[in-house]
Each structure stands twice: as structure tokens, then as C-alpha cells.
Amino acid sequence: MDLAYTAAEEEFRARLRDWLADALPTLPPPPPAGDWPARRAYDSDWQRRLYDAGYGNVHRDASPTLRLIFLEETEKAGAPYVGANFVGLLHAGPTIAAEGTPEQRERWLGPILRGEAIWCQGFSEPEAGSDLASLRTKAVRDGDAYVVTGQKIWTSHAEVADWCELLVRTDPGAPRHRGITWLAMPMDAPGVTVRPLRTLAGSAEFAEVFLDEVRVPAANRVGEENDGWRVTMVTLSFERGTAFAGEVVACRRTLDEVAARARANGRWDDPVLRRGLGRLHAEFTALWRLVQWNVSEAAAIGGVPGTGGSVFKLRYSQARQELYDAAAEVLGPGALDLSVPWTRERLSSLSYTIAAGTSQIQRNILAERVLGLPKGR
Numbered sequence: 274m275d276l277a278y279t280a281a282e283e284e285f286r287a288r289l290r291d292w293l294a295d296a297l298p299t300l301p302p303p304p305p306a307g308d309w310p311a312r313r314a315y316d317s318d319w320q321r322r323l324y325d326a327g328y329g330n331v332h333r334d335a336s337p338t339l340r341l342i343f344l345e346e347t348e349k350a351g352a353p354y355v356g357a358n359f360v361g362l363l364h365a366g367p368t369i370a371a372e373g374t375p376e377q378r379e380r381w382l383g384p385i386l387r388g389e390a391i392w393c394q395g396f397s398e399p400e401a402g403s404d405l406a407s408l409r410t411k412a413v414r415d416g417d418a419y420v421v422t423g424q425k426i427w428t429s430h431a432e433v434a435d436w437c438e439l440l441v442r443t444d445p446g447a448p449r450h451r452g453i454t455w456l457a458m459p460m461d462a463p464g465v466t467v468r469p470l471r472t473l474a475g476s477a478e479f480a481e482v483f484l485d486e487v488r489v490p491a492a493n494r495v496g497e498e499n500d501g502w503r504v505t506m507v508t509l510s511f512e513r514g515t516a517f518a519g520e521v522v523a524c525r526r527t528l529d530e531v532a533a534r535a536r537a538n539g540r541w542d543d544p545v546l547r548r549g550l551g552r553l554h555a556e557f558t559a560l561w562r563l564v565q566w567n568v569s570e571a572a573a574i575g576g577v578p579g580t581g582g583s584v585f586k587l588r589y590s591q592a593r594q595e596l597y598d599a600a601a602e603v604l605g606p607g608a609l610d611l612s613v614p615w616t617r618e619r620l621s622s623l624s625y626t627i628a629a630g631t632s633q634i635q636r637n638i639l640a641e642r643v644l645g646l647p648k649g650r
């Protein structure tokens with residue numbers, strides 16, 4: 274990737290900056306963190322504005338450089354986060370773009386890009402998290418539909434989602450990885466029950482999803498029957514490789530704010546704190562370079578990120594926790610107040626080393642696929 278920007282890329286940046294400067298002041302105030310229906314409406318409205326301005330499909334259609342410029346400029350300007358659109362825009366949509374039929378792309382991608390359809394991810398089960406291939410939700414073919422029964426857990430945004438990227442077992446007799454199928458399930462289908470789970474930070478951002486003989490049309494299958502594990506690897510490589518990219522820019526901004534606060538309240542005199550903030554600055558700069566590398570590598574190898582995603586996920590999730598630990602040190606006793614945004618972010622940062630595959634699992638992937646070490650039991 275050539276890191277020198279062309280005149281056309283600089284023009285894209287300038288146009289985007291101008292548009293953000295006009296658009297952001299017209300946004301309504303963001304809704305309360307725990308009000309998911311209101312957050313859905315807010316996030317969908319923002320996605321619709323991006324779409325109308327020609328930026329709705331940047332994550333998919335633009336060149337890697339334009340995508341990175343988009344992430345940099347939107348984060349720097351403090352534009353809303355993808356929020357409830359995370360799954361649709363950043364991993365279900367890209368999976369459908371890579372693996373779906375032309376009809377499926379036509380049917381599902383437009384509504385995602387226009388902010389009309391929210392997606393959630395039904396992968397994890399009570400007995401299948403890290404060991405995802407042991408999932409047991411079963412789907413039995415009945416005419417032109419699959420009849421799905423089972424339970425999913427930790428399904429983010431399930432309460433407000435229209436669609437679910439769902440993993441089911443279609444061949445219980447086959448070796449574990451070979452009997453799985455990837456389906457798009459409408460969340461309003463009869464037999465779907467969503468029970469929200471409250472987190473440490475007080476918000477019900479994810480849920481248990483119970484499936485009782487839910488009929489999912491066979492036309493909603495992405496990829497072949499029993500080839501869902503391969504499709505899942507595509508989804509996870511988007512989720513780990515590029516989905517968190519924009520957050521790195523936001524972390525760099527937060528780090529600057531933490532340093533400014535430390536200068537203002539006297540904590541800056543502490544050399545240990547200063548050294549920690551300096552190290553984090555270097556860390557986030559390196560992570561942004563890794564994002565650039567991952568995005569351009571994905572473009573070069575046909576659009577799907579490689580194992581660089583696991584390197585990024587492993588280090589980014591830890592650096593984010595260290596950032597908010599440093600913020601808490603600067604805040605002092607004020608860090609105990611849950612109404613302080615940095616405090617809420619600190620609590621939610623604990624989940625980053627678990628969600629999308631734990632740090633231990635990323636290390637296993639790197640050990641086996643990059644270093645060629647023997648497989649763990």
C-alpha cells in the first residue's frame with residue numbers, strides 16, 4: 274500500500290471533512306446508553322445520512338485507502354459510532370457480499386447500507402463459545418425451509434434486530450466442523466424469543482435467544498448446506514480483522530484527552546503515569562499501522578482479512594483496557610462514578626478480550642496458523 278495520498282484521495286478527505294462539519298451539528302443529542310430502541314433509531318438515522326451523502330457503502334465498495342480516510346475523519350470529527358449497525362455493516366454484510374448469491378446481495382445489502390435493517394449474530398451458545406464448532410442448535414430440512422430449535426446466548430442487539438446471522442447444525446452425524454450451516458433468520462419469525470441480559474455497566478446490550486421450531490426459508494442459506502464453518506471463518510475474519518478499526522482512532526483521541534486531563538489536575542507530575550501514556554501512544558500508533566496493513570492485505574487477497582486480524586484483536590483489546598485503566602488513574606476517586614463516560618467505557622473494555630474470540634483463542638490461532646506450533650488439545 275502506498276501511504277502517500279493521491280490528489281483524488283485528498284479531495285475525498287476534504288469533501289468528507291466539509292460534509293461532517295455541516296452534518297454533525299444538525300444531529301439530535303445521542304440517546305441514553307441503555308435505551309436500545311432509541312439507539313437503534315439514532316444509529317439508523319446516522320447510517321441513512323451517510324448513505325444519502327454517498328458514504329453509506331464506504332466499508333464495502335471504496336478502496337482501502339478511502340476506507341481508512343473515512344474511518345480517520347469520522348472518528349476525528351467525533352461522528353457517531355456504527356453502534357447497532359455493527360453486525361450488519363461490519364461482518365454480516367461483508368460476509369453476504371463475499372459469499373451470498375446475487376439475489377441475496379440484492380435483497381440484504383441495500384437495507385443494511387440505508388440503515389433500514391439491523392442484524393445480530395447468533396453464533397455463541399451456552400455450551401459453545403470458544404469451542405464454537407460444538408454448537409448444537411439444530412436445523413432440520415422440511416420442504417423449502419429449515420426448522421430450527423435451540424438456544425443462542427450473548428447475542429448483541431438482539432432486542433432491536435431484524436435479522437440474525439445464525440449458525441445451525443444440519444448434519445449431526447458429520448464431523449463437528451462439517452455439519453454446520455450459515456442462515457439469515459428473520460427475528461420476527463414465530464418461535465423466536467429474546468430475553469435481554471443486563472451487563473455490569475447496567476445496559477441490556479445483549480440477550481439470550483430461544484428458538485422453538487422456527488421456520489427459516491432455505492433461500493436464506495448463505496453458502497452450501499454443511500459448508501457453514503468455512504462461511505463462519507469469513508465472518509470472523511471480518512469481525513476480528515477490520516470491524517474494530519475505527520475505534521483505534523477514537524482511542525488515540527481519548528488518550529489525548531486523558532493526557533490533557535492529567536496536565537490540568539496535576540497527575541502529569543507522576544513519571545510512571547507519563548511513561549504509561551507515552552507507551553500507549555506508541556501502541557495505538559502501531560495498531561493504526563496494523564489496521565492499514567490488514568485492510569490493504571484484505572483488498573489484495575480478494576477482500577477477506579487474514580490472520581493479521583488475530584494479531585490486531587489480541588493487542589487492541591488489551592491496549593483498550595490499559596487506556597481506560599490509565600483514565601481511571603487520572604480521574605482518581607471520580608472513576609468510581611458510573612455516570613462518568615470513561616468509567617462506563619472502562620467496564621465495557623473488560624468484554625473486549627472476550628467478545629469475537631477470547632485472547633487465549635487468538636493466541637492459539639496465531640500459534641497454530643502463523644507459528645506452525647502443534648495443535649492444542
Ligand SMILES: Cc1cc2nc3c(=O)[nH]c(=O)nc-3n(C[C@H](O)[C@H](O)[C@H](O)COP(=O)(O)OP(=O)(O)OC[C@H]3O[C@@H](n4cnc5c(N)ncnc54)[C@H](O)[C@@H]3O)c2cc1C
Nearest residue numbers: 394395396397402403427428429624627628629630631633
Ligand atoms: C460484549 C460481548 C458481546 C458478544 N456478542 C456476541 C454476539 O453478538 N453473538 C455471539 O454469538 N456471541 C457474542 N459474544 C460471545 C463471545 O463470542 C463468547 O463470549 C466468546 O467466544 C467466549 O466464549 P464463552 O463466553 O463461552 O467462554 P468459554 O469458551 O467458556 O471460555 C472460558 C475461558 O476459557 C478459555 N478457553 C476456552 N477454550 C480455550 C482453549 N482451547 N485454550 C485456552 N483457553 C481457552 C477462554 O479464553 C476463557 O478465558 C459476546 C461476548 C461479549 C463479551
